[in-house]
Amino acid sequence: MKKSIKIVAPATVANVGCGFDVMGFALPYPNDELVIKLGHHKGVRIHNHTPYPLPNTVMSNCAGRAAHAYLSAIGRKDLGVTIHIHRKIKPGSGIGSSAASAVAAVKGIQLLLGRNDSEQTLLQYCMQGEQAASGAMHADNVAPSLMGGFVLVRSHAPLDVISVPCPTNLFCTLVHPNIEVKTAAARQMIGQSISLRNATAQWGNVGALIAGLYTSNYALIGRAVHDTVAEPLRAQLIPGYRTLKATVMKAGALCCNISGSGPSVFALSTNESTACAIGKVMSHQFQQQNIECRTYVSTIHQQGAAVY
């Protein structure tokens, strides 16, 4: 049995406009990097080597709780597991920072122990880990972070996730402005019920987005990434969001929407030069408001969590 492993789990864009809680895709960067070591102590320990003040008790830390859930389920709570968090997606960024930690921990332990649990099985423990941060059990970040690519969550109970193909020329521009949005608070904004009219529009768009991905119909993808449920409420959390979106669409994006519960914003386009131009537009918009930001341009990342 190996004693140590270095593993990387990617950031993810969840919701993807219309697919609140059911869709997400992976990005090649940023990502979480964990080194997981087996030792002679008992239970899980966390060492945070990043500049972020992460929760350091096992059950309140995403990686810790996910590792604990996995080890409990396989009857190996006796194992001594030390998780060194070396690189971390900034918490509260809206690109699945807690999901990536949970996924890296579970996937790393699986590889260390040489187990062959299915992805659907592993996802259960990843979701428990992510719950430590978001308060909700959902798989739209953990699933693409574990599996890579574009993922649809048909059902959470029982968990039923589907990998959906992506057109090769689908580029994502992501901007992460340096403002804070609390996932739990952003979820509360939506409330417990929605209008049937908005709901119907939403599931029409979800179906159309899946159809667009299967047929590489970029225009349809663009029309379908439209959110009647979360974006209208959460837009106010991101300063200048409406102007940003309008400018990004003018720069040639197929679509633009909030990544997860924000504050990150993503746009899709069909070529790298447009994707880069969109990144410049995004940066400019936030800089004009004196908000620092980072932009990332890539295709959809087909690789999930893996040994580095």
Next chain:
Amino acid sequence: MKKSIKIVAPATVANVGCGFDVMGFALPYPNDELVIKLGHHKGVRIHNHTPYPLPNTVMSNCAGRAAHAYLSAIGRKDLGVTIHIHRKIKPGSGIGSSAASAVAAVKGIQLLLGRNDSEQTLLQYCMQGEQAASGAMHADNVAPSLMGGFVLVRSHAPLDVISVPCPTNLFCTLVHPNIEVKTAAARQMIGQSISLRNATAQWGNVGALIAGLYTSNYALIGRAVHDTVAEPLRAQLIPGYRTLKATVMKAGALCCNISGSGPSVFALSTNESTACAIGKVMSHQFQQQNIECRTYVSTIHQQGAAVY
């Protein structure tokens, strides 16, 4: 210009479980058969040759209102158009009887006049016709009746419909029990808002059904045809529905649900013998309750409204 045309428009199964107001597919039978004649009078006339007491004023009859809407839009209200309704899907059956009439009228007039309006354009007038019966403008019956096959309505305003492929071995068994369900009343049952939890489950299933259709994944299609919104409320409109569904699933169906707003019920399966066995089970269930019924077994009909 031709003076007369005989046209047939197919019955349709709308909603398809999860896709309330956004999905539907066509059946080869039953169908509406119209003969449309151009004459020297002005405006639209309706002649009902069926045993059903259809509305006979133009604006309250689905075919009449659709024809009127189309002729108005193309500036040909001067034309004399007589619509003879020779065969009619029984009104209130839940398989798109009003949609088929509207579609046959519009498609027939288009062919008579040799016009090349797009399907999306024609659908606008078909929807206006169907509205005469259901009170609501929606395209999940008219779109598959006009276009054939399986159709997803991404958006109603602007209208955006997508043809989705069907696996060759997808069989539909449909039972139409001789009980009455008023579409408008069945719509009112659902109310104006739904829980976010049910809505999220619904759009997960819509996405999964589209994925299942593109990949011929029959098991996924079966899991995805699951309705958290309308079926739980409308089940009570169909005597013995829960028992019927359980028996149909036991007979090998992939899924079973209410067609449109009922009372017809459909089940999908992967071969003709299972589909026929399901038909017998369905008939038996209704006969035991002294309810007359008709069953239909077919694949999804790829042909929309056409000259007979």
